[in-house]
Amino acid sequence: MPLGKGGQPPPDGPRIEAAVRAVLGSMAGDLTAVEAALLAELEGLGRTVARAKQEIASLRVDDITQSHIPSATDELDAIVGHTAQATNEILDCCEVLEKVAGRIGGEEAAALGDAITRIYEACGFQDITGQRIGKVVTALKAIEARVAAVTERFMADAPARPAAPPPVDPTATEGRRLAEGPQLPGAGVSQADIDRLLADFD
């Protein structure tokens, strides 16, 4: 087999094309029905490869990596910023209400205090959603890297290169390796499960 750039075998596209030409070149005289079917299959395969290359070219990967994904991550960052701002304003209001409750006293103050506590609890959403959005941003960046790697492999005549694996930091501590953020509902364990688990250690 002829070698491509740098002494490496040529990529799949040229290899398939060369194989088709070799098969056709070996066919002298009339084709049998089986050979004709094989030829049709090979032609179809060639057209599919050509169409796939065109479709990948039309993806305009530069738009994805330079515009779409950065824009999406900026939007997600803005969501985190806006929710943080709104949450802090809610907390400002709660702190004012706590002072009012202190002046009122009695049952009304207790009722107000309970309501304020529930608002504080609910405001924890900002932390959870922020962490979830952080996970989405990480996923988008991984998609960006994979798309770029696949496109490069199909579009260039350079030897095939596998998509970059997700970065692994060999110096990461156990705390960092286990830090994945919030689990989807049903995927993690509940507070009751955690309490039982900890009790098992005691």
Add this chain to the structure above:
Amino acid sequence: MDKNTNVLIVDDYKTMLRIIRNLLKQLDIENVEEATDGQEALAKLRAGNFGLVISDWNMAPMTGLDLLKEVRADGRLKATPFIMITAESKTENVVAAKAAGVSNYIVKPFNAETLREKIAKVMGNA
């Protein structure tokens, strides 16, 4: 729990620090200091006198688990009660935290009653 106990709360989300501080205030716990990651927390712990640490897990550069390990490895700090409040809710996280010496573990989102109950338990007045 002694109302004069100094409590260090650690979280990289400023809003979360504010929420926990306000919830602690409702429990009459007002001597509260804050840190936004494990390294800052460790420096404050070594410089101060804290009777309770309430820490998030997922922070950079030093995580809550790494902070816990540093605390337990420090001769002066090793007996300090340490509560993890985190969104990390996988069993392996809880097991790793327990192996590192966590006093209790609260999964986010949490409510004020859970916080009160866990503080009471680790401070010995449950």
